[in-house]
Amino acid sequence: xxxxxxxxxxxxxxxxxxxxxxxxxxxxxxxxxxxxxxxxxxxxxxxxxxxxxxxxxxxxxxxxxxxxxxxxxxxxxxxxxxxxxxxxxxxxxxxxxxxxxxxxxxxxxxxxxxxxxxxxxxxxxxxxxxxxxxxxxxxxxxxxxxxxxxxxxxxxxxxxxxxxxxxxxxxxxxxxxxxxxxxxxxxxxxxxxxxxxxxxxxxxxxxxxxxxxxxxxxxxxxxxxxxxxxxxxxxxxxxxxxxxxxxxxxxxxxxxxxxxxxxxxxxxxxxxxxxxxxxxxxxxxxxxxxxxxxxxxxxxxxxxxxxxxxxxxxxxxxxxxxxxxxxxxx
Numbered sequence: 001x002x003x004x005x006x007x008x009x010x011x012x013x014x015x016x017x018x019x020x021x022x023x024x025x026x027x028x029x030x031x032x033x034x035x036x037x038x039x040x041x042x043x044x045x046x047x048x049x050x051x052x053x054x055x056x057x058x059x060x061x062x063x064x065x066x067x068x069x070x071x072x073x074x075x076x077x078x079x080x081x082x083x084x085x086x087x088x089x090x091x092x093x094x095x096x097x098x099x100x101x102x103x104x105x106x107x108x109x110x111x112x113x114x115x116x117x118x119x120x121x122x123x124x125x126x127x128x129x130x131x132x133x134x135x136x137x138x139x140x141x142x143x144x145x146x147x148x149x150x151x152x153x154x155x156x157x158x159x160x161x162x163x164x165x166x167x168x169x170x171x172x173x174x175x176x177x178x179x180x181x182x183x184x185x186x187x188x189x190x191x192x193x194x195x196x197x198x199x200x201x202x203x204x205x206x207x208x209x210x211x212x213x214x215x216x217x218x219x220x221x222x223x224x225x226x227x228x229x230x231x232x233x234x235x236x237x238x239x240x241x242x243x244x245x246x247x248x249x250x251x252x253x254x255x256x257x258x259x260x261x262x263x264x265x266x267x268x269x270x271x272x273x274x275x276x277x278x279x280x281x282x283x284x285x286x287x288x289x290x291x292x293x294x295x296x297x298x299x300x301x302x303x304x305x306x307x308x309x310x311x312x313x314x315x316x317x318x319x320x321x322x323x324x325x326x327x328x329x330x
Contacts, residue, residue: 007318014314021306025299026071080303081296085288090300094282098304100176101281103193105270107201112208117255119209120216121248127221135217139210151203151276158199171198174278200277204270212255219251226250256320 074080080090123135142150155173162170172178172195181192223229224247232242274283282301289297 010314010317014310018307018310021310022072022075022303023068025302025306026068028302075303080300083289083294083297085292085294085297090297093285093297094300094304097280097282097285100279101270101274101283104197104200104204104274104279104281107197108204108208111201111205112212115205116209116212117216117248117252120213121220121243121251123213124217124220124224124251125243125247127217127224135213139214142206142210147203147207148272148276150207151200151273154199154203155276172196173199176280196279200273200279203273203276216251216255219254220247223247223251253320256316 078091080094082088083090083093086093119135123132126132158169158171159173161167176196177189177192178196181189184192229242229247270281271283271286273279274281275287278284282304285297286301286305288294289301
């Protein structure tokens, strides 16, 4: 199979998986207790005919297969429904919040990948040293701490206590920017957004770097015992050449797949982190939808999360094919 065939195959699999995800979200939405009309009709002053009109308007009185067809048609047209909580179209809410989440998750993803892979490779090459021992100890301790707990500790020490005790270095722990900061100019807006980003990003980055470093360390330790590594050393190549030219190139292959799968972890982690820091992204939007039973918003958020996760896996699969030509012939 050539490169074009490999790419077409992976894109087809991703589309099929996304269709399955859409179907699962639809049926999960319908097995939940109650329906949107019941939420509006909870007020005893609402007459029964109003509830019936709402059911007819939203097509909820139609057979399930017709509702499913209407659901797919609306999704393809970009209509994700109407949020009961925010009184806005779901697609509008997601469009407003998604850039903030992409800024947070994209920054975390980039830093985790570059620093995590590099750190894991270096630590593996120094296996048995004090650096390696310190890394293993740090990973095990940090891995035992819940992500939301780490975020709360950051708020306490680098946000609340630092600010109230007059420390010259402290960071905001609520929101994504200071209200009315736009009056100060574009540069101040950018700096203010980055200032607000420090604590939630640090929470995600530290966990991500340690996780990817741990995975890369294990892969490279296994690779170090291979014959071609010993041959490269016997040829007189320096440790740096052996590490980057021969070791990392083969050890990184499983990491690429893990990078794609970690997008789901990042999105899941962002729900916790955005809630802890009241960060106005899609994670906080999803949390609010769950708490207030805003089913259309919940459904739309799940669809976006599923799409982003599958897109990450697709990119990882395509990168795998470029890095290792043997995969394209499998």
